[in-house]
Amino acid sequence: xxxxxxxxxxxxxxxxxxxxxxxxxxxxxxxxxxxxxxxxxxxxxxxxxxxxxxxxxxxxxxxxxxxxxxxxxxxxxxxxxxxxxxxxxxxxxxxxxxxxxxxxxxxxxxxxxxxxxxxxxxxxxxxxxxxxxxxxxxxxxxxxxxxxxxxxxxxxxxxxxxxxxxxxxxxxxxxxxxxxxxxxxxxxxxxxxxxxxxxxxxxxxxxxxxxxxxxxxxxxxxxxxxxxxxxxxxxxxxxxxxxxxxxxxxxxxxxxxxxxxxxxxxxxxxxxxxxxxxxxxxxxxxxxxxxxxxxxxxxxxxxxxxxxxxxxxxxxxxxxxxxxxxxxxxxxxxxxxxxxxxxxxxxxxxxxxxxxxxxxxxxxxxxxxxxxxxx
Amino acid sequence: xxxxxxxxxxxxxxxxxxxxxxxxxxxxxxxxxxxxxxxxxxxxxxxxxxxxxxxxxxxxxxxxxxxxxxxxxxxxxxxxxxxxxxxxxxxxxxxxxxxxxxxxxxxxxxxxxxxxxxxxxxxxx
Numbered sequence: 442x443x444x445x446x447x448x449x450x451x452x453x454x455x456x457x458x459x460x461x462x463x464x465x466x467x468x469x470x471x472x473x474x475x476x477x478x479x480x481x482x483x484x485x486x487x488x489x490x491x492x493x494x495x496x497x498x499x500x501x502x503x504x505x506x507x508x509x510x511x512x513x514x515x516x517x518x519x520x521x522x523x524x525x526x527x528x529x530x531x532x533x534x535x536x537x538x539x540x541x542x543x544x545x546x547x548x549x550x551x552x553x554x555x556x557x558x559x560x561x562x563x564x565x566x567x568x569x570x571x572x573x574x575x576x577x578x579x580x581x582x583x584x585x586x587x588x589x590x591x592x593x594x595x596x597x598x599x600x601x602x603x604x605x606x607x608x609x610x611x612x613x614x615x616x617x618x619x620x621x622x623x624x625x626x627x628x629x630x631x632x633x634x635x636x637x638x639x640x641x642x643x644x645x646x647x648x649x650x651x652x653x654x655x656x657x658x659x660x661x662x663x664x665x666x667x668x669x670x671x672x673x674x675x676x677x678x679x680x681x682x683x684x685x686x687x688x689x690x691x692x693x694x695x696x697x698x699x700x701x702x703x704x705x706x707x708x709x710x711x712x713x714x715x716x717x718x719x720x721x722x723x724x725x726x727x728x729x730x731x732x733x734x735x736x737x738x739x740x741x742x743x744x745x746x747x748x749x750x751x752x753x754x755x756x757x758x759x760x761x762x763x764x765x766x767x768x769x770x771x772x773x774x775x776x777x778x779x780x781x782x783x784x785x786x787x788x789x790x791x792x793x794x795x796x797x798x799x800x801x802x803x804x805x806x807x808x809x810x811x812x813x814x815x816x
Numbered sequence: 817x818x819x820x821x822x823x824x825x826x827x828x829x830x831x832x833x834x835x836x837x838x839x840x841x842x843x844x845x846x847x848x849x850x851x852x853x854x855x856x857x858x859x860x861x862x863x864x865x866x867x868x869x870x871x872x873x874x875x876x877x878x879x880x881x882x883x884x885x886x887x888x889x890x891x892x893x894x895x896x897x898x899x900x901x902x903x904x905x906x907x908x909x910x911x912x913x914x915x916x917x918x919x920x921x922x923x924x925x926x927x928x929x930x931x932x933x934x935x936x937x938x939x940x941x
Binding site for chain 1: 851856857877908
């Protein structure tokens with residue numbers, strides 16, 4: 442037996458269903474999750490052209506309630522959370538005092554004094570611990586709701602139609618980055634118009650006991666218009682094409698939001714202090730005077746796929762590093778996100794390549810994202 | 817899935833056909849192709865080059881990973897499958913047929929190649 446044998450992985454409420462569908466499972470942040478059901482390329486293209494159904498129950502939900510819930514989140518996170526209207530959601534980050542990114546988050550304001558913070562599975566405990574610690578002195582409760590929710594996502598152009606057939610909720614009135622409570626297929630759900638695929642779509646937070654019923658209803662309603670179950674593999678290529686950062690790849694504690702090109706999420710103008718304000722003020726000034734490496738897109742001319750950690754090269758020198766790379770089903774070529782020195786970051790910058798296991802392969806520098814849906 | 821009876825198999829999940837005029841065909845098994853996911857790039861040894869049993873002779877790149885390709889036997893490469901270079905998905909769709917990888921004039925064969933039944937038991941599929 443291996444000395445570093447992993448602890449038993451956690452299983453979502455849909456585990457038996459995934460196995461009955463023949464999913465290839467993979468360990469993800471301690472969870473046993475579906476990687477793919479059939480071909481990840483077909484799943485990817487289904488989301489781009491029709492619809493895909495995902496189990497995202499590994500994501501970490503944390504509820505923050507109380508008279509000072511907004512004040513606590515304004516202190517704990519870098520965004521202007523008090524300014525979010527009830528029913529809306531905001532993409533934000535939680536940073537350390539030194540400005541390093543602990544996680545990127547979506548915060549839903551469910552009611553005037555109730556928020557749901559959704560953290561990445563790999564960081565959920567870290568975010569929970571930080572919020573609990575930062576809540577001291579605030580009249581607010583931080584509640585671990587990771588076990589209270591299963592999360593299903595339906596993504597792709599057919600998803601509004603599929604969901605409409607199962608709910609009376611006002612989906613037309615539900616804007617991108619908004620969420621409202623409703624009932625889907627008889628199941629109480631928080632319906633959010635969010636996702637991580639670059640497509641229109643919805644995320645449905647439900648009780649774990651209802652997850653299988655909801656999955657089945659979505660499958661029954663969606664299959665005739667091309668909905669297929671989708672795993673984490675295509676979720677990664679979808680978000681990569683959409684230029685969306687992934688924690689552990691484009692984001693880490695070693696980077697501030699300004700280093701990641703996401704300085705806009707830091708709201709210095711909000712009232713009061715927040716964790717990281719001083720360090721982030723310095724990071725903003727530093728980014729102004731000495732531009733940090735820039736997150737860019739790279740498109741291969743050849744067929745070899747760049748992977749995270751591969752050096753980006755120009756004139757035989759290392760000028761950056763790949764953070765994520767994969768063959769793009771939509772473009773039909775390998776693509777990557779990479780941090781590169783500002784001097785080589787302009788779209789079309791000449792002579793840029795990626796060192797792929799010793800061979801310098803030519804790559805075109807492009808602005809992100811690679812793919813933007815037509816609205 | 818079923819592993820064709822007439823082939824022999826390595827523990828690195830390659831298959832090897834019987835030799836015609838001393839030349840055998842090599843591919844990877846359906847089990848291996850499924851484990852890799854969608855194959856998007858294959859790098860094969862050059863015709864005329866020598867390969868050694870159990871040693872790396874190329875690469876198979878899939879959506880999520882890159883894997884070394886091993887040769888199940890020692891010998892000289894006589895032909896590579898240009899169709900699979902042009903369309904790597906053949907490895908997934910027809911691993912035992914159109915997705916073959918290379919032909920090799922066998923100089924030496926290891927003793928531990930598996931029969932179809934042995935490989936089925938070894939790979940659990």
